Amino acid sequence: MSTRIAASLRRTALSARSSPCVRTLRPAVQVRWITSATSEPHQPDAEGTVKGAAAPAKAIEFTSKKYPEIKRDSRFAELTKEHVTYFHGLLGSESAVLDGVSKDASEDIEPFNSDWMRKFRGHAKLVLKPSSTEEVSKILKYCNENMLAVVPQGGNTGLVGGSVPVFDEIVISMQKMNKIRSFDDVSGILVADAGVILEVADNYLAERNHIFPLDLGAKGSCHIGGNVATNAGGLRLLRYGSLHGNVLGIEAVLPDGRIMNDLLTLRKNNTGYDLKQLFIGGEGTIGIITAISILCPQRSPAVNVAYFGLESFDHAQRAFRAAKTQLSEILSAFEMMDGRTQKLLKNVSGRKMPLEGEHPFYCLIETSGSNTDHDSEKLSAFLEHVMETGIVSDGVLSENQTQFAELWSCREGITEILGHWGGVYKYDLSLPIADLYALVDDTRERLTKAGVIGDDDSHPVVDVVGYGHMGDANLHLNIPVRKYDKEVEKIIEPWVYEWVQKKNGSISAEHGLGVTKKPYVGYSRDDGMIGMMKQIKNLYDPNGIMNPYKYI
Amino acid sequence: MSTRIAASLRRTALSARSSPCVRTLRPAVQVRWITSATSEPHQPDAEGTVKGAAAPAKAIEFTSKKYPEIKRDSRFAELTKEHVTYFHGLLGSESAVLDGVSKDASEDIEPFNSDWMRKFRGHAKLVLKPSSTEEVSKILKYCNENMLAVVPQGGNTGLVGGSVPVFDEIVISMQKMNKIRSFDDVSGILVADAGVILEVADNYLAERNHIFPLDLGAKGSCHIGGNVATNAGGLRLLRYGSLHGNVLGIEAVLPDGRIMNDLLTLRKNNTGYDLKQLFIGGEGTIGIITAISILCPQRSPAVNVAYFGLESFDHAQRAFRAAKTQLSEILSAFEMMDGRTQKLLKNVSGRKMPLEGEHPFYCLIETSGSNTDHDSEKLSAFLEHVMETGIVSDGVLSENQTQFAELWSCREGITEILGHWGGVYKYDLSLPIADLYALVDDTRERLTKAGVIGDDDSHPVVDVVGYGHMGDANLHLNIPVRKYDKEVEKIIEPWVYEWVQKKNGSISAEHGLGVTKKPYVGYSRDDGMIGMMKQIKNLYDPNGIMNPYKYI
Structure with a gap:
């Protein structure tokens, strides 16, 4: 993410102004970091993880058993020897x-049948790994004519069960379509296969002084095609x-089998309906x-984190309002974590945290x-303001690349440690900023009253925490549990969606619908909108073979 | 556009560095501006103009006569007394x-029947001015059931004939739906009726320290709904x-008559297909x-122009590459004008130009x-670089709001003066940046060889000029003429589109298709894409009543 860090930033921050408030900022350099707890590129972290990093897939409950209300669509053919012969x-x-x-x-296909959260598991018998667009075209044409249902799969890092089969759908893995096709360093436009790993694309761009305009925890394994198919948001959206x-x-x-040839490399093109937009966030259903071709900004030589x-x-x-005004055009992320996430991070990982003491929010x-x-001057002025006015209680600034990564790991490491007890109920919500955290408090109160939260194994729920992309009004409400429990689920759902609906929020800000959110889309979209979406699905996929049992 | 200009900028630029090259920048303050030639908010300028500002509409040739190949669709009903009674x-x-x-x-309806460029004129007998979404719904339901064709019309500032009728389509003017519904100054999200004038919206936001993320010459009269329907690009896209x-x-x-209720005010929302995208650039055809609800950035306190x-x-x-690197996050526009546009601007308006002498490009x-x-420091460093390395021959910086506006008028005033001789052939093209201007030279050469360019009335063509949004690789190729001439048109078209096709460009970067570009969409989209677009049109508008004879 960063290229060069202002080693003198902290010094600048402190020497430029003489306010005693600013001096309460403790230098990050004094912190003894326990680096083993931090994320490496291919370790599970923020919003996803490496496929297969979880325990043996065979221990995961089948989605078809977990969601008995989902029935296999009898219109779909079952896989025959003849089908397999064709694909071979x-x-x-x-x-x-x-x-x-x-x-x-x-060649074990189980990793393609299950997800890293250990929540979903399908019964696929066949995984196809096409190497070209023409092969994908032939596969889909054959499947469509033979009524074989399919699941497109990228890095399989999703959070809503969208990329794994429910029954015996054929998995179409994009992992072999992994070439960067072109990059133009004047316009900043990258053209690349769908199966290119996000981090690979970003590293390629870094060498050319540009960045991919999307960053998220799963970057070490997620595919850029999957990112687009799920309309991933992540850390750079702000x-x-x-x-x-x-x-x-x-x-x-x-x-x-038709190929939609809309891979233009133009910043502006007003020649008809922008059909590609339907595929952005379409979750492989049409x-x-x-x-993809994508506009990539120039990489910033100065990157700082506080x-x-x-x-x-x-x-x-x-603090967010002050940052918007004072940091303005250089603000590239504003993330919020509650004190509970940071305490869990500390306790589970055993790491030393950047700040002494505990704070209700970070x-x-x-x-x-x-x-x-x-940038240092703008940051100094901002810091002086938020310290002097008491907006911020304590803070620390990165002084070098290591500290930069360590500070970010306090945000990006959360997802991993929340899985420590066995499972996590994850809700990814858009809400008006003012209401963002009230939902976390209300959920905690609701589960406490129900008597399901506690410190020992007799209580299924460990805690209720909140964090997220404050700059985008996007809350991640997370409920770490010792085991997935239908009773707990009933306490939370659909109550949580009703709460969001009352605030005109979205029940899925950036994770998508998949299997998990499909039944609840009505809390964010009215019947008219859902009807229009079904028209689109029916227009492109009248046989319904694309990623069935999910989305809308 | 601007709020506060750095009065000390030029001083800073010159005093911070001692390079003699920088000193060749002449202070704008020495320039005697002829202000009468500059654009006022409600005067015609850059990409459009005030409806009705042109000469009497009745002198304009009917589109149906100009394009005899377009035939009235006999499926459509003709307006009856009964229809009128219903609408009354x-x-x-x-x-x-x-x-x-x-x-x-x-109450003259002629201004609704013709466009400001005097290129298009319809035969509409009825103009409807709904005041609410419910009224629009009732109008469309009735028209659809009675096979009455309609043309949605915003500020009628378009450049491709998209907003005026061809035959007797009913005009639905959005001018009475002009309320700002809400604005949230924390998130920067504005919700407003489609008929709000862009400049009204931007002024409203200015008072709240924000800006509309779109700006274009026609801002004094264009509607934000029309901007969205045509996916307007303009000056802030970069x-x-x-x-x-x-x-x-x-x-x-x-x-x-169905109302698509997708007026959410969330920065992130992944709950199904993003259908609203089809309406962005859909030109009122579905x-x-x-x-609309739209994300508006904070207004920048420091705005400079050079x-x-x-x-x-x-x-x-x-110069563009240097600006991208050195001005980076503060660069908000990079416009290119050839020397011919500036010479015509000077000659027609009689104004004094900001720089002495003539340059091939500006x-x-x-x-x-x-x-x-x-910002001043970044600009100084940039200026020193481009002057010292000889990238730039001469230059001037704004010192105050008046000069800021005057410099911008050298770009925004072009469209108006190009209309001075009677007509303009306008092409709005996306091309690879390196090829952007070669098309202008090639076009001039082609018309010169054909003997149609000259200084007197025996030659239909006055000149061939190019300008545009260089930051977006968007060229405006303009050919001012003494009269519209079918022979000249045949020399230019389809040759110009073939030229663009060879470079994988777009035949309409930001102006849309309308009547003018409809026959040429095949130069930018293949049959598969056009087929998919027709599916969408047919899905939403099976009777074809929406803005017929245009688009695809």
């Missing part, structure tokens, strides 16, 4: 992998905007994205700009 | 204006991105936008940031 002929046996045929562990604005072109294959403790959520809101601010001195 | 009952006679009924000039990213919600009425003369288009490209750079001193 098309792709070869190493790219059309049949379950149980090989004893080679590398600065660079959504994929609906940044994706300039998409090449996709429709269920009938076609498979095979390549981590604060605050008295209340109201203080966090005031914020992480990142700035990215073209001039180190200017 | 629904809206009252003052909001359902029948041609020729009133002698009150204010910094704030496209409407596909900034529009967060749309309320629209479908041809069958429904009428009645309201105007340069350059030796060649290659120098302009080098660039206008705007910066917007939160800190005046920082």
Whole structure:
């Protein structure tokens, strides 16, 4: 994420102004970091993880058992020898992998059948790994004509069960379509296959002084095609905007095998309906994205990060307003974490935290700009303001790349440690900023009254915590549990969605619908909208073979 | 556009560095401006103009005569007394204006029948002016059931004939739906009726320290609903991105009267297909936008503008690269004008230009940031670089609000003066930046060889000029003519579109398709894409009543 950190930033911050308040900022350099607890590129973290990093998949409960109300669609054919023969002929046996045929562990298809959270598990017998758009086209045409249901799969890092089969759908893995096709360093436009791993794309761009306009915890394993298919939000949205604005072109294959050739590399193009937008966030239900073109900003030579403790959520809101005004064009992230997440992070990982003492709330601010001195001055002025006015209780600034990563890990490491007890109920919600944290308090109160929260094994719920992308009014409400429990679920749902609906929020800000949110989409969309969406689904996928049992 | 200009900028620029090259920048303050030639808010300028500002509409040739290949669709009903009675009952006679009924000039419907460029003129007999979404719904439902074709009309400032009728389509003017519904100054999200004038919205936001993320010459009369329906690009796209990213919600009425209720005010919302995107740039062919919600950035306290003369288009490209790197996050516009546009501007308006002498190319750079001193320093460093390395030959910086406006008028005033001789052939193209200006040279050469360019009335073509949004690789190729001439048109078209197709460009970057570009969409989209678009049109508007004879 960062390229060069202002080593002199803290010194600048303290020497430029003489306010005693600013001096209460403790230098990060004094903190003894326990680095083993921090995330490496391919470890599970913030919003996803490496496929197969979880315990043996076979221990995971089948989705079909967990959701008995979902019935296999009898219109779909069951896989026959003839089907398999066709796919072997098309792709070869190493790219059309049949379950149980090989004893080679590398050809085990179970990792494609389950997710890293250990929440979903399908019954797929066949995994296809096409290497070209033409192969994808032939696969889908054949499946459509033979009524074989499919699940497109990228890095399989999703959080709503969208990328794993429910029954015997054929998995179409995009992992072999992993080439960067072109990059133009004047316009900043990258064209790449859908199966390119986000971090690979970002590293490629880093060498060319640009960045991918999206960053998220799962970057070490998620695919850029999956990012676009799920309209991933992540950590850079505040600065660079959504994929609906940044994706300039998409090449996709429709269920009938047609190739949508819309892979233009133009910043402006007003020649007809912008159909590619339907595939951004379409979750693989109307076609498979095979390549994208995307506008990538120049990489900022100056990147800084600060981590604060605050008295209340109201203080966090005031800090956000001050940051918007004073850091303005260099503000690249504003993340909020409650005190409970930071305490759990400390206790589970055993790491030393950046700030001494405990605070009810924490914020992480990142700035990215073209001039180190200017950014330092803006940060100093901002820090002086938030310290002098008591908006912030304590804080620390990164002084080097290691500290930069360590501060970020206080935010990005949360997801991993919340899984420590066995499971997590995760809600990804858009709400008016003022109401963002009230939901966490209300949920905690509700579960406490129900007597399900406690410190020992007789209580299923460990805690109720909240964190998220404050700059985007996006809350991650997380409920770590010792086991998934239908009774606990009933206490939370649909109550939590009703709460969000009352505030005109969204029940899925950035994670999508998948299996989990499908029954609840009515809390964010009215019947008219859902009817219009079903028209689109029916238009492109009249046989319903694309990623069935999910979305709308 | 600007709020506060750095009065000390030029002083800073010159005193901070001692390079003699920088000193060749001439202070704007020495320039005697002829202010009468500059644009006022409600005068015609850059990309459009005030409806009705043109000469009497009745002198304009009918579109149906100009394009004899377009035939009236016989499926559509002709307007009857019964229809008129229905609309009078629904809206009252003052909001359902029948041609020729009133002698009150204010009720003349001719301005709704023609465009400001005097290129298009329809035969509409009825103009409807709904005041609410429910009225729009009732109108469309009735029209759909009675096979009455309609044309949605905003500020009627378009450039491709999209907002005026071709035959007897009923005009639905959105001018009475002009209320701002809400604004949240923490999130920056504005919700407003489609008929709000862009400048009214921007002034409203200015008072609240925000800006509309779109700016264009026609801002004094264009409607924000029309901006969204045509996916307007304009002057702020380089910094704030496209409407596909900034529009967060749309309320629209479908041809069958259904109201699409997607007016959410959330920065993130992944709950199903993003259907509103189809209406962004849909040019009123699948429904009428009645309201939008849009993300508005904070207004920058420091705004500066510089105007340069350059030796060649290659120098302009080098200036753009340098600006991207050195001005980075504060760069808010990079416009290119060729020397011919500036010479015509000088000759026609009689104004004094900002730079002495003549240069083959000119660039206008705007910066917007939160800190005046920082921006001045960045600009100084940039200026020193481009002057010392000979990228820029001469330049001038604004010192105050008046000069700021004057420099911008050298770019925004172009469209108006190009109309001086009677007509303009306008092409709005996306091309790879390196090829951007070669098309202008090639076009001039082609028309010169054909013997149609000259200084006297025996030659139809006055000149061939190019300008545009260099930061977006968007060229406006303009050919001012003494009269519209079919022979000249045949020399230019389809040759110009073939040229663009060879470079994988777009035949309409930001102006849309309308009547003008409809026959040429195949140069930018393949048959598969056009087929998919027709599916969408047919899905939403099976009777084809919405804005017929246009788009795809």
